Amino acid sequence: MAASTGKSFVSRFGVHIAVFIFVAIWTIPTLGILVSSLRDKDQIIASGWWNSFTSSSQTEAGRLPPASAQVEKDGKFVLQGNIFGDGPARNISAFGVKSAAPTQYPAGTTADLGDGVTLQVNADGSFVMTSPKAFESERGQRVYYASSAPPKFTTDNYDTVLFSEGIGRSFMNSLTVTIPATVIPILIAAFAAYALAWMRFPGRALLIAVIIGLLVVPLQMSLIPLLKLYNGVGSFFGVPSKTYLGIWLAHTGFGLPFAIYLLRSYIAGLPREIMESARIDGASDFEIFVKIVLPLSFPVLASFAIFQFLWVWNDLLVAMVFLGTEGDQIVLTAKLNALLGSRGGDWEILTTSAFVTIIVPLIVFFSLQRYFVRGLLAGSVKGG
Amino acid sequence: MAAQIFSAIFVIIIGVGGCVAYFWGANKALDTIFPARGVSGKAAINNLRRQGVIRPWLFVGPAMIILTIYLIYPVVETLRLSFLDRGGAHFVGLANYQWAFGDREFRNSILNNIIWLAVVPAACTFLGLIIAVLTDKIWWGTIAKSLIFLPLAISFVGASVIWKFIYEYRGDGQTQIGLLNAIIQYFGGQPQVWISLPFWNNFFLMVILIWIQTGFAMVILSSALRGIPEETLEAAVIDGANPFQIFWKIMVPQIWGTIAVVWTTITILVLKVFDIVLTMTNGQWNSQVLANLMFDWMFRGGGDFGRGATIAIIIMIAVIPIMVWNIRQANKETEGH
Numbered sequence: 001m002a003a004s005t006g007k008s009f010v011s012r013f014g015v016h017i018a019v020f021i022f023v024a025i026w027t028i029p030t031l032g033i034l035v036s037s038l039r040d041k042d043q044i045i046a047s048g049w050w051n052s053f054t055s056s057s058q059t060e061a062g063r064l065p066p067a068s069a070q071v072e073k074d075g076k077f078v079l080q081g082n083i084f085g086d087g088p089a090r091n092i093s094a095f096g097v098k099s100a101a102p103t104q105y106p107a108g109t110t111a112d113l114g115d116g117v118t119l120q121v122n123a124d125g126s127f128v129m130t131s132p133k134a135f136e137s138e139r140g141q142r143v144y145y146a147s148s149a150p151p152k153f154t155t156d157n158y159d160t161v162l163f164s165e166g167i168g169r170s171f172m173n174s175l176t177v178t179i180p181a182t183v184i185p186i187l188i189a190a191f192a193a194y195a196l197a198w199m200r201f202p203g204r205a206l207l208i209a210v211i212i213g214l215l216v217v218p219l220q221m222s223l224i225p226l227l228k229l230y231n232g233v234g235s236f237f238g239v240p241s242k243t244y245l246g247i248w249l250a251h252t253g254f255g256l257p258f259a260i261y262l263l264r265s266y267i268a269g270l271p272r273e274i275m276e277s278a279r280i281d282g283a284s285d286f287e288i289f290v291k292i293v294l295p296l297s298f299p300v301l302a303s304f305a306i307f308q309f310l311w312v313w314n315d316l317l318v319a320m321v322f323l324g325t326e327g328d329q330i331v332l333t334a335k336l337n338a339l340l341g342s343r344g345g346d347w348e349i350l351t352t353s354a355f356v357t358i359i360v361p362l363i364v365f366f367s368l369q370r371y372f373v374r375g376l377l378a379g380s381v382k383g384g
Numbered sequence: 385m386a387a388q389i390f391s392a393i394f395v396i397i398i399g400v401g402g403c404v405a406y407f408w409g410a411n412k413a414l415d416t417i418f419p420a421r422g423v424s425g426k427a428a429i430n431n432l433r434r435q436g437v438i439r440p441w442l443f444v445g446p447a448m449i450i451l452t453i454y455l456i457y458p459v460v461e462t463l464r465l466s467f468l469d470r471g472g473a474h475f476v477g478l479a480n481y482q483w484a485f486g487d488r489e490f491r492n493s494i495l496n497n498i499i500w501l502a503v504v505p506a507a508c509t510f511l512g513l514i515i516a517v518l519t520d521k522i523w524w525g526t527i528a529k530s531l532i533f534l535p536l537a538i539s540f541v542g543a544s545v546i547w548k549f550i551y552e553y554r555g556d557g558q559t560q561i562g563l564l565n566a567i568i569q570y571f572g573g574q575p576q577v578w579i580s581l582p583f584w585n586n587f588f589l590m591v592i593l594i595w596i597q598t599g600f601a602m603v604i605l606s607s608a609l610r611g612i613p614e615e616t617l618e619a620a621v622i623d624g625a626n627p628f629q630i631f632w633k634i635m636v637p638q639i640w641g642t643i644a645v646v647w648t649t650i651t652i653l654v655l656k657v658f659d660i661v662l663t664m665t666n667g668q669w670n671s672q673v674l675a676n677l678m679f680d681w682m683f684r685g686g687g688d689f690g691r692g693a694t695i696a697i698i699i700m701i702a703v704i705p706i707m708v709w710n711i712r713q714a715n716k717e718t719e720g721h
Contacts, residue, residue: 012521019518019528022511026532026595029546032563036549048561056635059529146469176392180399187403192447197551201440207448214455216707218656220678222454225461228472229453247400256447284420285439287410314539316659317679333541337663340545347549347561354545358538365537369530376600377607383515 014254030358033351040152041348055091055148059102062143064127067135079129083121083143087143095121095145102144121145157352165343167353169327170335174313174360176244177323177331181312187253188266189259194289196260197268198275208264214257223321226250230322241323250322251315255308262378266300268292303375306368310361319363332357401448410442459700465693472689480694490695493672496586500657503587505650507594508615509643517631519602526717529606533599540596547592548664551578580669589671592660597653599690601646608642609635648706655702674699 036049046058062083070077084090097103097113105111110120116132121143129141162168195201196208234241270293278288294301314332323329325338336353343349365372418431424601442714468475484490515532519525535543552562556575560566565575578588612635620634636643658675665671666681678695 015518015521015592019515019525022515022518023531026535026598029550029564030534030538031597032549044537045561046564048560048563050563050566172389172392175425175564176395179396184401184403187400187407188446188450191407191443195440195443199436199440199443201444204440207444209711209715210456211451212711214451216456216652216703216710217459218652218675218696218699218703220656220675220699221462222458224465224682224693224696225458226454228461228689244395245399249450250454253450256451257455260447284411284415284435285443286415288575289443310537314537314542316539316541316662317675320679321682333539333659336418336541337546337659340541340548340663347552350545351549354542358542361537361539362534365534366530369533374601376603 027110028183033354036347037157037352037355038153038155039157039348040156041346042218043149043152044347044351045314052153053151055150057151059144059146061099061102062145064129064140064143065071066138066140068138070135072134076130076132077134077235079127079140081127082125082128082146084125090125090147090149092121092125092145092147095119095143097141097143099144103146107145118311119143142177157348158356161349161352161356165339165349165353166327166330166358167332170330170332171356173329174331174333174357177247177251178309178312178321180244180248181255182308184248185252185255186301186305187309189256189263189304190294190297191289192256193267194285194293195261196264198293199285203277211257215261217257219254219317222250222254223317227321228289240324242322242329244323245330247318250318251308251312254318255311257309259304262304262375263300265378267297270296299371299374300378302368302371303378306364306372307375309364310372313361406446407442411439414442419595422593462693462700464694464698465689466614466664468693470688470690476690479677480690483691484694485595485683489672489677490669492670493667493677494698495676496671496673500590500593500654501651504590504593504597504654505647507590507607508597508601508650509646511606512603512646513596514641515598515602516606519637520606520609528603529599533603535596536599538596540592540657541663542591543596544660544663547595548579549589551588553577575630579665579671582670585665585669589660589664592664593657595656597650601650604642604646605639608639612638648709652703652706655699 007053012211030233032049034050039052042058043052064079065081069081072078072080083092092107094103094106097119105121107121107123110118113119117130119127119129119141121127127143159299162171186225196204230241230246233239274292274296275288278292283291304331314333316337318332319334320337323331323334325334330338332353336350336357339350339353340344392524393457414435418434420428420432423431426449465472466480467475467477469479515529519528522528538546550563551565552560553565553575554560556569560575564578569575577586581588616634616638617630620630625633647663656675657673661667661671661673661676664677667673667676674695678692678699681692681695
């Protein structure tokens, strides 16, 4: 900020640089998993994703043909061929014969392996091994080489996670949880907010104070009693205790204080004249609400809808407590958490799954950012 | 897949439809039982009055019932459970609290929570404020803000995967695929297993939350900064204040209230931080926090509800001052109207 009001070119330039650095730090992590999710899975572990547009190099091992393939030429015994055989050609940069020094010799040079034995491996994988004595071993010479492969991008990872890792199914489960858990609280809160803003009834002020107090009550306070309650209801009626209905209601309960708070302050600010003239025309409260208040409140309803959608979609805690971990109920966040345990080092699975889980919020966020920011500004007392 | 999509749509319609049906049906019923139209004179007025008494409760009723079941009753019940044993059958007095303060893991969690509380809200607010001020001065500020704001839409689990990938460790000398270790190695340093470094691993977890929440602080503070009257700033410039003085002596004091709101909001969030710790370390290597410890006790060995409830109560106690402050602020606002 020192630079921001300065007039010199240097200080203005400094602001651009500073902001650019912040933006880079905030976007590069996400870019990392996006790029990785599109890379070939062997390349992900062979080189950093920031190198994904250049050839990736990896060290591999292979065996030369056995002694039976040798030919005698000019008094020397020669083994010839190509390390890659019929496989796809790659570019070899160096080779070696000891695992401790796999890249001892640059490609194209001739290595002296002792006793007059020489080995030459070229960049294209072709090799020549010569010896003054006949080769005897039926096991070919082991050769290590560093090869580089051209950048390879693929959508295979997405095929894998969506259809065989169960992410596709979890995606549907997340939608099944999220849509009703967003719509139900809006309906319930909108009616309550209207009543609290425009209808007279005893205890109204107390109710508003209670709701503001409940805004910050940590979710953790509710978990154990509700878990007990759900288990009790489940065993009493002989129904499963982990159901979609259960989690909808739980999310509704946890989202309601913020919903009522946000909607009430907006609805209370609507012009009184509109309501009164409608009432004079004989409209009941229900009609006023449905025909006047709801349409006028669209911006705030949209704000809350985005909030609740993101919050429910991104929630892990409530889903882990109130939903099962089987395929028909596990949501994306819980599935991703499970994959972190079971597929810990498989970055092609993890980065792709992570990207699938964040793509919906990102789309919602970018397309409706205006409403999101408005809601944020109106309701920033909520703890999340 | 198709069957699942179909059943998903079906349950969604049932859930949402049931809700619509209640409000529509209840109001219809009220209008039918006490008709205000089609009856004459006195009866209509009487019925209108009755409707006026009953209808608010039809409107707030569902909200009150759900709030009672999902928030008010649980608060009371959790408090009660914290004085009971693991199954909730026997009264044990303060034994759970005694256990908590004697437990090494619990004390470690408290300590870590205090570090989180000291670092994360401050870092988010400070970074958010700086970025808000800087981006207001440049033509591509809106785009910059959008990008910095973006992590707010990402789930904690998703963010954990993103950052776990950054902290990924390969043995020294191998190709590092984690960005942080690659940078360290590039400059000749020693790669580290960041998330298991005692004490410091806390900070690597905090970075994730700071990364997510800075955008929130930035947006709120940025709008507060715009609310500062132009004349105030101009007057300061004319009086010869330098940019640092303008920032610290003019801007910051003017938006002090907003800074407090941002700070407390993030504080509450930090007290509840759970997903990041669960997915990154699950409390290993001394990185445990209260919310994750509580989750752990809810299910550990079949679940110890007494201890779980006790930990929840301790989180709640930390939130109460903020709750009181919030209600006071809200009351002040309503009085002002």
